[in-house]
Amino acid sequence: MEWLETFWATYSTLALSVGTNILLALSIYLTLACGLLTVANAAFMGIGAYTAALLTLNAGAPFGAAVLAGALLAAAAALAIGRPTLRLSGVYLAMATLAFGEVVRILILNAEDLTGGALGLNGIPQLAGAVHVLVAVAAALAILLRLAHSRFGRAIAAIRQDEIAAELLGLDVGAYKLFCFVAGAALAGLAGALNAHFTFFIGPSEFGFERAVEILAMGVLGGVASPWGAALGAALITLLPEMLRGLGHYRPLINGLILILIILYSPNGLWDLVRAAARRARAARAGTPC
Amino acid sequence: MLAQQFLNAVSLGGVYALFALGFTLVFGVVNVINLAHGAVFMIGAYAALEAVLLLRVPLLAAMAAAVGVTACAGWLLDRFIFAPLRARRAPHLAPMIATIGAATCLTSLAEGYFGAENLRFPAQTLPVETVSLAGVSITELELGIILLALALMALLLWGLKQSRLGRALRAVAESPRAAALLGVDVEGLFRATSVLGAVLGGLAGVLIALYSNSVFPHMGQPMLHKGIAVVILGGMGDVRGALLGGFFLGFAEVFSVAYIGSTMRDAVAFGLLFAILLLRPQGLFGRAAQRRA
Amino acid sequence: MLRLASVCLHFGGLRVLEDVNLEIPERGIFGLIGPNGAGKTTIFNLITGLLAPSAGAVEFFGERLDGQPPHRIVRRGIARTFQNIRLFRDMSARENLLVAMGGESGGIARALLAGRGRDGEARRRARAEELLARVRLGDKAETAASALSYGEQRRLELARALATGPRLLLLDEPAAGMNAGEKRELMSEIVKLEESGLNIMIIEHDMGFIMNLCREIAVLNFGRIIARGAPAEVRADPQVIEAYLGRDEESAAKP
Numbered sequence: 001m002e003w004l005e006t007f008w009a010t011y012s013t014l015a016l017s018v019g020t021n022i023l024l025a026l027s028i029y030l031t032l033a034c035g036l037l038t039v040a041n042a043a044f045m046g047i048g049a050y051t052a053a054l055l056t057l058n059a060g061a062p063f064g065a066a067v068l069a070g071a072l073l074a075a076a077a078a079l080a081i082g083r084p085t086l087r088l089s090g091v092y093l094a095m096a097t098l099a100f101g102e103v104v105r106i107l108i109l110n111a112e113d114l115t116g117g118a119l120g121l122n123g124i125p126q127l128a129g130a131v132h133v134l135v136a137v138a139a140a141l142a143i144l145l146r147l148a149h150s151r152f153g154r155a156i157a158a159i160r161q162d163e164i165a166a167e168l169l170g171l172d173v174g175a176y177k178l179f180c181f182v183a184g185a186a187l188a189g190l191a192g193a194l195n196a197h198f199t200f201f202i203g204p205s206e207f208g209f210e211r212a213v214e215i216l217a218m219g220v221l222g223g224v225a226s227p228w229g230a231a232l233g234a235a236l237i238t239l240l241p242e243m244l245r246g247l248g249h250y251r252p253l254i255n256g257l258i259l260i261l262i263i264l265y266s267p268n269g270l271w272d273l274v275r276a277a278a279r280r281a282r283a284a285r286a287g288t289p290c
Numbered sequence: 291m292l293a294q295q296f297l298n299a300v301s302l303g304g305v306y307a308l309f310a311l312g313f314t315l316v317f318g319v320v321n322v323i324n325l326a327h328g329a330v331f332m333i334g335a336y337a338a339l340e341a342v343l344l345l346r347v348p349l350l351a352a353m354a355a356a357v358g359v360t361a362c363a364g365w366l367l368d369r370f371i372f373a374p375l376r377a378r379r380a381p382h383l384a385p386m387i388a389t390i391g392a393a394t395c396l397t398s399l400a401e402g403y404f405g406a407e408n409l410r411f412p413a414q415t416l417p418v419e420t421v422s423l424a425g426v427s428i429t430e431l432e433l434g435i436i437l438l439a440l441a442l443m444a445l446l447l448w449g450l451k452q453s454r455l456g457r458a459l460r461a462v463a464e465s466p467r468a469a470a471l472l473g474v475d476v477e478g479l480f481r482a483t484s485v486l487g488a489v490l491g492g493l494a495g496v497l498i499a500l501y502s503n504s505v506f507p508h509m510g511q512p513m514l515h516k517g518i519a520v521v522i523l524g525g526m527g528d529v530r531g532a533l534l535g536g537f538f539l540g541f542a543e544v545f546s547v548a549y550i551g552s553t554m555r556d557a558v559a560f561g562l563l564f565a566i567l568l569l570r571p572q573g574l575f576g577r578a579a580q581r582r583a
Numbered sequence: 584m585l586r587l588a589s590v591c592l593h594f595g596g597l598r599v600l601e602d603v604n605l606e607i608p609e610r611g612i613f614g615l616i617g618p619n620g621a622g623k624t625t626i627f628n629l630i631t632g633l634l635a636p637s638a639g640a641v642e643f644f645g646e647r648l649d650g651q652p653p654h655r656i657v658r659r660g661i662a663r664t665f666q667n668i669r670l671f672r673d674m675s676a677r678e679n680l681l682v683a684m685g686g687e688s689g690g691i692a693r694a695l696l697a698g699r700g701r702d703g704e705a706r707r708r709a710r711a712e713e714l715l716a717r718v719r720l721g722d723k724a725e726t727a728a729s730a731l732s733y734g735e736q737r738r739l740e741l742a743r744a745l746a747t748g749p750r751l752l753l754l755d756e757p758a759a760g761m762n763a764g765e766k767r768e769l770m771s772e773i774v775k776l777e778e779s780g781l782n783i784m785i786i787e788h789d790m791g792f793i794m795n796l797c798r799e800i801a802v803l804n805f806g807r808i809i810a811r812g813a814p815a816e817v818r819a820d821p822q823v824i825e826a827y828l829g830r831d832e833e834s835a836a837k838p
Binding site for chain 1 (some may be wrong): 654
């Protein structure tokens with residue numbers, strides 16, 4: 001058990017980051033799964049983080065309430081911009097969410113009295129522990145897995161493949177997209193709220209474009225076939241740079257390379273490769289020619 | 291005072307227009323949203339700076355160096371990202387995501403190699419003598435920027451309208467398949483457009499670097515966002531729109547800074563972008579429909 | 584049953600549809616023909632809500648359709664097939680049908696809460712099997728839509744449209760790319776559907792197909808209705824002949 005304690009002392013932040021990154025990856029998985037390319041999840045994460053941190057820091061709010069508030073406020077923001085923005089098609093949507101992310105970052109920077117501006121918030125109570133993150137991740141995975149295998153999941157997959165055909169079969173495409181967008185924002189907000197409470201400090205630069213790219217990379221790496229893919233993508237992107245000594249500084253470079261390579265060589269993400277390999281293995285064992 | 295602001299707006303607007311032109315050309319012809327355009331802009335700035343620092347060449351030669359380097363960047367982007375995705379008929383979002391990756395890589399590499407600090411041009415390279423123009427004093431630099439930007443735009447517009455290359459580009463923008471049937475080397479033109487777009491972006495980078503006398507790895511990003519705002523404002527794929535939108539943003543920024551304050555300056559572009567996207571996504575001159583194959 | 588009253592559609596300066604008046608009665612198959620670019624598919628797009636008319640009204644069993652979002656129009660009982668097949672390529676034949684059935688029982692809230700399993704799903708799967716059998720795709724339930732042959736894909740699209748439980752079926756060039764044998768099968772299938780109580784409206788270029796199948800035909804040219812009536816009348820109408828001048832005269836003369 002002492003081994004575990006030392007391990008935890010050194011790696012707790014990393015382990016907890018894997019957890020919150022899984023939540024972030026799941027948040028973008030939801031939107032990618034219905035065919036939306038949004039890069040606003042970093043901003044939603046920021047909204048969740050600042051809301052929760054300000055509540056525990058300044059208002060002494062209980063941890064659970066603060067985290068919930070963070071997730072809900074992020075969801076509310078998504079709801080506010082969702083209806084008009086989601087009418088836009090692929091490319092315009094991506095750019096609108098890009099702009100939204102920047103607006104949020106600029107607002108945070110400028111609301112110095114509240115958010116500390118560029119200096120960020122310091123001394124956030126370290127209230128988030130392994131149990132909280134674990135429960136959050138398990139719950140999110142369980143819910144999304146259930147959804148993926150349900151009528152909802154089927155509808156989402158149809159919308160992703162051909163939105164107009166789906167609409168003409170009676171599916172309220174706008175409502176499905178809005179749900180995914182808002183639920184994704186809530187997940188991102190939850191991740192941000194939890195993250196703020198084990199990293200002690202948050203600043204506006206953490207929720208900007210670099211973070212948005214990292215989230216996108218996790219989602220793209222994981223692919224839209226399954227929530228497990230998102231979890232895998234998150235784990236890889238969080239851990240890989242740390243494991244390859246000293247590459248931690250080059251996270252953005254690695255994320256960028258991952259995006260390029262995956263798009264070029266395995267656009268459906270790694271999970272697809274994993275499943276294909278598993279299929280081949282099964283076929284080989286069964287003796288069928290593949 | 292007003293005249294001074296006016297000139298500031300023209301020079302800033304000119305550079306925005308140049309940048310936006312590169313972006314919108316690539317969208318219009320190659321049908322790709324190149325989100326690495328900001329990174330190429332940054333590369334142009336560093337190329338010129340390094341040429342001045344290392345090779346000690348005068349400004350014009352440094353700009354030529356920037357053109358060379360960014361032309362290569364544009365070529366590489368098309369060869370290794372756009373062309374393979376074209377061949378595969380990948381969905382629209384694929385090159386977008388890939389260029390996000392490329393931009394992140396390039397920025398990270400620049401930061402690793404040059405460091406994150408703000409670099410400046412050595413004092414003697416910047417032409418700071420002031421010239422008196424219609425009662426306003428303006429630095430040679432600013433005058434140079436305005437003239438260069440306007441000249442490039444005029445050249446580009448003339449070229450697109452009158453030259454054979456320009457006509458071929460417009461044909462491909464309209465319908466690559468038809469152009470191919472007419473014997474146009476469509477792949478070659480795609481590559482050429484990517485190069486041209488990159489050069490425009492790189493030149494914009496040099497000009498902004500001179501204008502603000504600062505070069506840093508992340509300078510491409512706010513510029514990209516503004517470029518997107520301009521292009522959406524003017525209409526994606528429309529050259530006139532990029533021009534007008536660029537100047538419009540230049541004026542909006544300069545005058546809002548003058549009268550509201552500089553902290554929310556970047557927010558102007560985004561505010562505009564958001565408003566346009568909600569009210570009229572196709573912009574002032576945009577093509578609302580997807581082009582036919 | 585379906586009424587288009589003085590419908591106009593303008594795009595910028597382009598007048599796509601001009602003063603279109605159509606009253607389509609219940610029963611009997613209604614055909615819509617016209618040269619390429621006349622605006623036939625546009626009318627379907629308009630009926631199903633993908634486009635909103637610049638002027639005029641669309642009524643279905645007395646209720647106004649124009650201005651409604653497409654998914655609500657579909658739930659009122661209008662389904663369509665497409666000129667270019669728009670199946671969900673990565674999904675199996677059965678799944679394509681199951682998606683179509685998701686629309687009928689009230690959108691997203693139900694889908695979220697219902698999860699999987701239970702009678703609802705079992706009932707839907709049974710109905711999907713039934714529809715697949717009806718279009719002779721019973722053994723291809725698990726096959727991915729992209730793996731089906733062209734003819735099979737067309738049949739699947741038809742089944743999928745039927746899966747929404749429509750009162751009116753809009754078929755956009757259902758015979759395109761089919762050989763004579765397949766067309767005969769399709770014709771008898773459509774007749775059977777009509778006999779079972781379904782209202783049907785068809786756009787087609789194959790004159791023989793249309794003339795034999797439809798009780799009434801309307802002819803569209805340059806966005807205007809230039810003729811309407813029984814097949815024999817329409818075929819003899821000089822304006823119609825002129826619209827098709829030289830093109831389909833030969834096949835129009837065939838039985």
